[in-house]
Amino acid sequence: MGKEKTGEEKLKDICYSCGIETVWQRYEKQEPHCGFGVLGLCCKNCNLGPCRIDPFGEGASAGTCGANADTISARNLARHAAAGSSCHSDHGREIAHTLYLCGAGKAKSYQVKDEEKLRRIATEYGIKIEGRSKEDIAADLGKAMGAEFGNQHEAPLFFKRAPLKQQKIWEKLNIMPTGVDRAVVETMSRTNMGVDTDYKNILLGAMKVGLADGWGGSMIATEASDILFGSPRALRAKVNLGVIKDDEVNIIIHGHVPLLSDVIVTASQDDEMLKLAKSKGAKGITVAGICCTANEILVRRGVPVAGNFLQQELAISTGAIEAMVVDLQCIMPGLTTVASCFHTKLFSTHSKAKFPGMEHIEFSEEKALEVAKEIVTRAIDNYKNRDKAKVNIPKETMDLIAGFTAENIFYYLGGKYRATYRPLNDAIISGRLRGVAGVVGCDNPKLQSGGSHIQMVKELIKHDVLVVQTGCSALACAKEGLLVPEAAKQYAGKGLQEICEVVGIPPVLHMGSCVDNSRILIACANMVAEGGIGTGTDELPIAGAAPEWMSEKAIAIGWYFVASGALVVFGTPLPVTGSKNVLKYVTEDVEKITGGKWAFESDPIKAAHIMIKHIDSKRAALKLKPVGSETSGSKKEEAEIVASGKKG
Numbered sequence: 208m209g210k211e212k213t214g215e216e217k218l219k220d221i222c223y224s225c226g227i228e229t230v231w232q233r234y235e236k237q238e239p240h241c242g243f244g245v246l247g248l249c250c251k252n253c254n255l256g257p258c259r260i261d262p263f264g265e266g267a268s269a270g271t272c273g274a275n276a277d278t279i280s281a282r283n284l285a286r287h288a289a290a291g292s293s294c295h296s297d298h299g300r301e302i303a304h305t306l307y308l309c310g311a312g313k314a315k316s317y318q319v320k321d322e323e324k325l326r327r328i329a330t331e332y333g334i335k336i337e338g339r340s341k342e343d344i345a346a347d348l349g350k351a352m353g354a355e356f357g358n359q360h361e362a363p364l365f366f367k368r369a370p371l372k373q374q375k376i377w378e379k380l381n382i383m384p385t386g387v388d389r390a391v392v393e394t395m396s397r398t399n400m401g402v403d404t405d406y407k408n409i410l411l412g413a414m415k416v417g418l419a420d421g422w423g424g425s426m427i428a429t430e431a432s433d434i435l436f437g438s439p440r441a442l443r444a445k446v447n448l449g450v451i452k453d454d455e456v457n458i459i460i461h462g463h464v465p466l467l468s469d470v471i472v473t474a475s476q477d478d479e480m481l482k483l484a485k486s487k488g489a490k491g492i493t494v495a496g497i498c499c500t501a502n503e504i505l506v507r508r509g510v511p512v513a514g515n516f517l518q519q520e521l522a523i524s525t526g527a528i529e530a531m532v533v534d535l536q537c538i539m540p541g542l543t544t545v546a547s548c549f550h551t552k553l554f555s556t557h558s559k560a561k562f563p564g565m566e567h568i569e570f571s572e573e574k575a576l577e578v579a580k581e582i583v584t585r586a587i588d589n590y591k592n593r594d595k596a597k598v599n600i601p602k603e604t605m606d607l608i609a610g611f612t613a614e615n616i617f618y619y620l621g622g623k624y625r626a627t628y629r630p631l632n633d634a635i636i637s638g639r640l641r642g643v644a645g646v647v648g649c650d651n652p653k654l655q656s657g658g659s660h661i662q663m664v665k666e667l668i669k670h671d672v673l674v675v676q677t678g679c680s681a682l683a684c685a686k687e688g689l690l691v692p693e694a695a696k697q698y699a700g701k702g703l704q705e706i707c708e709v710v711g712i713p714p715v716l717h718m719g720s721c722v723d724n725s726r727i728l729i730a731c732a733n734m735v736a737e738g739g740i741g742t743g744t745d746e747l748p749i750a751g752a753a754p755e756w757m758s759e760k761a762i763a764i765g766w767y768f769v770a771s772g773a774l775v776v777f778g779t780p781l782p783v784t785g786s787k788n789v790l791k792y793v794t795e796d797v798e799k800i801t802g803g804k805w806a807f808e809s810d811p812i813k814a815a816h817i818m819i820k821h822i823d824s825k826r827a828a829l830k831l832k833p834v835g836s837e838t839s840g841s842k843k844e845e846a847e848i849v850a851s852g853k854k855g
């Protein structure tokens with residue numbers, strides 16, 4: 208007898224038997240993928256083409272204008288980075304704008320939830336805080352953050368948070384961006400027909416636009432969200448499709464910018480709404496998230512997560528979703544096909560993201576609660592249309608701890624009374640911890656639909672690498688039970704296990720949504736500032752990976768980590784393998800100028816070992832003790848002291 212199918216597999220079967228195409232069938236129909244696209248050898252930037260280069264060297268070696276494989280693949284890659292960067296940055300801009308509106312009294316559905324952080328960041332910006340109300344400060348800070356996008360002269364303020372060594376490298380390479388928008392415009396302009404054709408120079412541009420995302424747009428998104436919605440704290444919640452309830456009105460919030468979803472959660476807890484739901488025969492209202500909107504609301508409010516990117520269609524096929532509300536990013540147009548077979552109402556809400564087949568209820572910051580209540584009411588009304596015969600909710604759910612930040616890691620690792628990165632650095636120096644790895648990004652049917660994250664992360668923690676995660680990668684590992692303290696005992700190496708046990712943290716720390724990769728940058732800068740493990744982020748025993756990347760946003764993220772000195776491993780190569788020169792540049796040459804580089808490996812275990820080897824080489828360069836040399840039963844007591852931050 209074969210293994211019993213999981214709830215998710217059963218849902219896929221249901222879709223299949225009903226003739227509903229999901230991402231997996233559509234993917235199969237695309238195979239084999241266009242070879243020119245995979246290699247990065249097609250160019251459609253002007254009407255001399257579209258052109259393509261023959262990878263076998265028999266046909267055209269240049270486009271009509273004379274652009275060769277190096278130029279074409281580098282230009283395509285830089286444009287991907289610009290698109291990804293613009294997505295995160297547009298998100299940051301919206302949050303900054305709402306912070307301004309909130310302070311100016313024009314968006315009553317929002318309040319400053321973290322006043323301490325507001326005052327701290329305002330001070331960083333040079334905004335006067337003494338004797339001023341939080342609203343006045345918020346209005347000024349929102350404006351100042353918004354101005355970062357169009358700044359023509361200076362780099363966004365948060366670039367000052369990077370280690371001096373990195374700042375100098377970026378200045379020397381002329382890749383320190385000014386305004387975030389300007390970096391995107393510059394990339395689009397330099398990759399036009401007949402502008403920049405030197406692949407090395409184009410790739411420097413890709414780094415610049417990536418940096419504008421990481422230390423600019425994304426960091427603004429993270430910091431402004433913390434101020435507006437509250438800074439995350441470690442909390443326990445639930446993940447996977449089993450969080451959907453068969454006797455409640457279920458609303459899925461999906462997308463990235465949490466401005467509306469946060470208010471939908473508030474509306475769903477309103478007495479009037481609950482009463483209405485009960486009057487229709489439901490026991491209550493469940494709001495659950497998909498993708499990074501889910502992560503945003505999870506880390507601040509503990510709202511359950513229905514799933515990651517690839518589960519969005521499956522959520523609808525449970526037959527128990529009254530409404531799915533989307534904002535923008537990572538929303539599959541295929542949702543409307545699945546929803547047409549069930550009673551689920553799909554609502555688009557953002558002026559920038561409409562979908563044929565979805566009803567559009569436009570969100571605005573000024574009317575947020577009104578819009579949220581309308582959507583919740585419509586979902587409740589739709590409860591009566593649920594067809595019980597079509598309901599198939601998987602049983603699987605898992606606990607997870609989420610809500611770690613660059614600031615609160617201090618407290619968890621350092622102890623309440625000694626909030627520093629010292630214990631973390633000391634653990635690395637003594638070899639109890641090998642290093643830190645960021646495993647982030649999407650899930651992709653091209654690889655293991657989430658499985659690669661799990662295998663990679665298990666391999667890393669087994670080798671005493673503390674893992675930090677964001678995005679759908681965090682959700683994939685959460686479903687496997689890796690984001691609970693108990694996972695340390697089962698999966699982690701001895702050194703990591705001892706630390707997790709004493710501090711009570713999981714071996715895998717959930718740091719939020721994809722814009723919150725900026726938290727990882729800040730944590731790295733803090734590790735450098737704490738001292739003892741190098742003078743720049745390029746010297747740290749760290750590595751990053753996106754084992755199942757799919758979005759252009761992942762390319763922007765990858766570039767800002769590479770430009771910041773990190774090794775970044777992707778599960779499938781960047782679309783540049785048609786150019787030997789560009790491939791060599793991104794995987795080797797770039798290391799000589801930034802200290803970071805890319806590697807590509809689809810086997811997650813092998814990829815984990817590329818990261819481990821890299822971490823070990825950084826340890827060797829720092830002359831740190833061998834990993835595990837100080838970890839054993841007799842040393843446990845000392846580990847406890849280090850982990851609790853009591854050691855001087």
Ligand code: NFS
Binds near residue numbers: 498537647650680757
């Ligand atoms: Ni990141 Fe988050 Fe998920 Fe990928 Fe999409 S939701 S922003 S892009 S798929 S991790």
